[in-house]
Amino acid sequence: MIADEIVLSFPNxxxxxxxxxxxxxxxxxxxxxDETRAFDEQFVDVDQKTLxxxxxxxxxxKIKMLYDIVGERTGDxxxxxxxxEIRIIFNIGENSCVDDHPLQKELNPWAFE
Amino acid sequence: xSLRRSFLSRRINSRSKSLKEFITLDNAQFNSQxxxxxxxxxxxxxxxxxxxxxxxLPELIGEIIKRVEASEDRWPLRQSxxxxxxxxxxxxxxxxxxxxxxxxxxxxxxxxxxKQPGPRDAPLQCLIKRNKKNSMFCLYLAASSSxxxxxxxxxxxxxxxxxxxxxxxxxxxxxxxxxGSNAYVGKLSSDFxxxxxxxxxxxxxxxxxxxxxxxxxxxFTSKQIxxxxxxxxxxxxxxxxxxxxxxxxxxxRMVSSLRCPVSDEPQEAEPKxxxxxxxxxxxxxxxxxxxxxHEHLQCWCLNFHGRVTVASVKNFQLVATLDPSQPxxxxxxxxxxxxxxxxxxxxFTMDYRQPLSAFHAFAICLTSFGTKLACE
Numbered sequence: 001m002i003a004d005e006i007v008l009s010f011p012n013x014x015x016x017x018x019x020x021x022x023x024x025x026x027x028x029x030x031x032x033x034d035e036t037r038a039f040d041e042q043f044v045d046v047d048q049k050t051l052x053x054x055x056x057x058x059x060x061x062k063i064k065m066l067y068d069i070v071g072e073r074t075g076d077x078x079x080x081x082x083x084x085e086i087r088i089i090f091n092i093g094e095n096s097c098v099d100d101h102p103l104q105k106e107l108n109p110w111a112f113e
Numbered sequence: 114x115s116l117r118r119s120f121l122s123r124r125i126n127s128r129s130k131s132l133k134e135f136i137t138l139d140n141a142q143f144n145s146q147x148x149x150x151x152x153x154x155x156x157x158x159x160x161x162x163x164x165x166x167x168x169x170l171p172e173l174i175g176e177i178i179k180r181v182e183a184s185e186d187r188w189p190l191r192q193s194x195x196x197x198x199x200x201x202x203x204x205x206x207x208x209x210x211x212x213x214x215x216x217x218x219x220x221x222x223x224x225x226x227x228k229q230p231g232p233r234d235a236p237l238q239c240l241i242k243r244n245k246k247n248s249m250f251c252l253y254l255a256a257s258s259s260x261x262x263x264x265x266x267x268x269x270x271x272x273x274x275x276x277x278x279x280x281x282x283x284x285x286x287x288x289x290x291x292x293g294s295n296a297y298v299g300k301l302s303s304d305f306x307x308x309x310x311x312x313x314x315x316x317x318x319x320x321x322x323x324x325x326x327x328x329x330x331x332x333f334t335s336k337q338i339x340x341x342x343x344x345x346x347x348x349x350x351x352x353x354x355x356x357x358x359x360x361x362x363x364x365x366r367m368v369s370s371l372r373c374p375v376s377d378e379p380q381e382a383e384p385k386x387x388x389x390x391x392x393x394x395x396x397x398x399x400x401x402x403x404x405x406x407h408e409h410l411q412c413w414c415l416n417f418h419g420r421v422t423v424a425s426v427k428n429f430q431l432v433a434t435l436d437p438s439q440p441x442x443x444x445x446x447x448x449x450x451x452x453x454x455x456x457x458x459x460x461f462t463m464d465y466r467q468p469l470s471a472f473h474a475f476a477i478c479l480t481s482f483g484t485k486l487a488c489e
Contacts, residue, residue, distance in 0.1 A: 052166060059173055075180040079190070083199035090166040092201050109296075110224055110266075110285045111195040 012060060017053040024066050044073035048090050051077075082112060167201050175207045182211050186220060188254060188265035194222055216467050221254055224285050227267060227298070228316070230374060230467035231474070236452065237466065238420070240264065241478060243459040248272040250482070251287060252463065252475045260422070260456040268298060268475050272482075277305045281479045283472070292346075300346065301476050308354040310480045312473070313346035318372050350473065352480045364413050367401040367429060369477060373468035397468055399450065399477075402430040420462045421454025427461075427481040428454035453478045 010018065020043075027039050044051070051074055058067035078086055087093070166174070178197050185193045198208035212222045219232040231237050238255040240263055249271045256264030269287035273280045280303075286296035292315075299314045350371035373396075404413035412424065421428050431451040451474050452464045465474035 048166065052169070055169075055173060055177070071177050072180060074177045075184075078178070078181055078197055079185060079193045081193070081196055083196045086196055086200050090200075092165070092167040107195060107199060107224065111192050 010057075010060070013057045014053060017050075017057050020050075020054065021057050021061065021063070021066065025063070028065060040069050044069055048074075048077070167203060171203065171207050174204060175211060178204070178207055179211055182208075188221075188256070191220070191222060191265075198223070215471075221265070221267065221471065227285075227471040228314070228374070229470055231465045231469055231471065233467050235466070236449075236464035237471070239267065239463040239465070239471070239474075241453075241461040241463050241475070243461070243482070245459065249287070249290075250281075250479060252471070255462070260460055260462065267471055270301075270475065270479055279303045279307065281476075283476065283479075298472060299349075299476065301479050303480070310352040311348055312350040312352070312371070312476045314349045314472070315346065317345075317347045318349055318374060350476070352477055354480075364404050365401070365426060365429075366403075367399075367431065367480075369399040369431065371397045371399065371469070371473055373397045373473065374470065398434040399431040400434055402432050402449065417452060417454055420452060420464060421456060423455035423457070425455040429481065431477070451477060453481060 013021070024043060027036055046054075051070055054066070054070045055074060058070055077089055081089065178194075181197060182194050185191050194208060194212065198205050198212075212218070213220070214229045215221060215226050215237065216230045216233050219235070219237060221227065221237070238258075240253045240255050240260065242251045242253065242263065244250070249269060251266065251270075252268040253263040254265040254267055256262045266287070268283055268285065269290065270281045270283045271290045273282065281301040282290045282292060283298045283300055284290045284294060284296045285298055286294065289296050291297065292300070297315050299312065301310055301312055303310045350369060352367065352369040355366035355368065402415060404415045406412075407414045415421075415428065415430055417428070417430070429452070430449045432446055432449055434446065448466075449464075450466055450469055453461060455461050461478070463474055463478050465471065469477075
């Protein structure tokens with residue numbers, strides 16, 4: 001006899017994130033079309049904190065399609081930015097191991113002329 | 114038939130379950146009080162000391178940056194890869210792992226790539242722009258096949274005349290060409306006649322080299338993403354131009370010996386080299402390919418494959434020497450490892466490949482400028 005209730009526990013995924021993941025899965029359950037593409041565009045148009053949670057959730061739950069779009073969106077947010085801008089967007093602040101290797105000063109004029 | 118599931122907090126390992134079962138979830142109910150780890154978002158993204166981009170698992174951040182690296186493979190877009198590498202220490206480690214050296218990827222990403230061997234399969238195309246007014250030469254990565262579009266700046270050199278000899282200081286910064294600078298990469302020193310040149314690297318090569326001058330106890334950061342190494346001038350090669358007996362406008366003869374970094378690829382065992390005492394591992398001997406006299410056109414010709422368009426005595430192609438009895442003579446004598454030639458008044462192309470690095474190639478090309486009294 002299979003129990004009516006199956007208990008699942010995702011200690012690393014918040015309720016808010018999980019509901020977003022399920023929303024994604026529901027929309028994509030029927031396959032991809034123009035509507036799902038439009039949905040995807042607005043789905044990933046979120047702040048870095050939400051994106052972070054979605055990346056982790058998609059990875060943990062092994063949902064490749066979701067992982068791909070949030071990963072791509074995150075990558076796009078890095079493009080065309082200076083290191084400082086990336087730190088601001090992704091909230092990598094003084095508490096993190098910000099790289100103050102002296103090399104950074106030399107990379108700056110060479111790479112970011 | 115709708116499915117009802119309720120999510121409770123009991124710890125049952127369910128991570129292996131596919132989520133397909135829940136795709137038609139209509140009536141999922143969440144018991145928000147009982148789900149473990151349900152923490153409301155904190156503004157700075159630090160959840161219980163975790164949950165921050167700077168300490169996301171390297172494999173995850175690596176997969177994201179990998180996409181960036183793959184799509185931004187040409188400059189100036191490639192700058193994004195460097196930017197990611199400068200964000201924080203963890204991201205720097207990730208980027209270092211991801212970026213292939215020029216020998217494999219055929220791409221220049223960091224300044225350290227300028228001292229790594231060029232591509233294995235096809236030459237990397239560059240441009241050298243000369244500025245006669247301030248005796249400066251700038252090396253660029255070619256952006257396209259056009260000879261006017263410069264592309265990414267790589268290195269700059271300035272010629273200084275010191276009495277009987279001439280020096281070219283090579284730097285990462287076109288506005289700072291001093292040996293004491295952090296941007297200092299190496300130099301070229303010539304004799305009075307301009308027929309014999311010595312190439313110096315600011316960093317010691319892997320297999321050791323004579324250290325010609327020390328800068329005392331000062332230590333500079335390496336241009337590579339690596340620990341600090343002592344600065345100085347380490348002799349890594351020579352270029353000689355041979356006397357032209359005809360004393361006409363005939364082609365010059367060039368010979369060069371270089372200490373090239375050994376690439377990662379497995380090398381065949383070469384017992385002859387190891388027996389020779391005078392040669393260190395990674396020594397490469399080069400000579401210029403002899404042009405053929407074209408009777409009909411009445412000129413000396415080399416096949417530059419369209420990369421050189423103006424006839425000039427400066428133009429050359431270097432191949433590795435063929436002679437197996439000579440130390441370092443393991444080249445096939447045919448593959449052009451460095452090609453240099455004029456395409457405009459002050460514009461030259463430079464195409465190089467392994468085992469030469471961009472720095473080696475640039476230094477050798479610089480020797481071609483200037484008067485060679487005994488040759489012409």
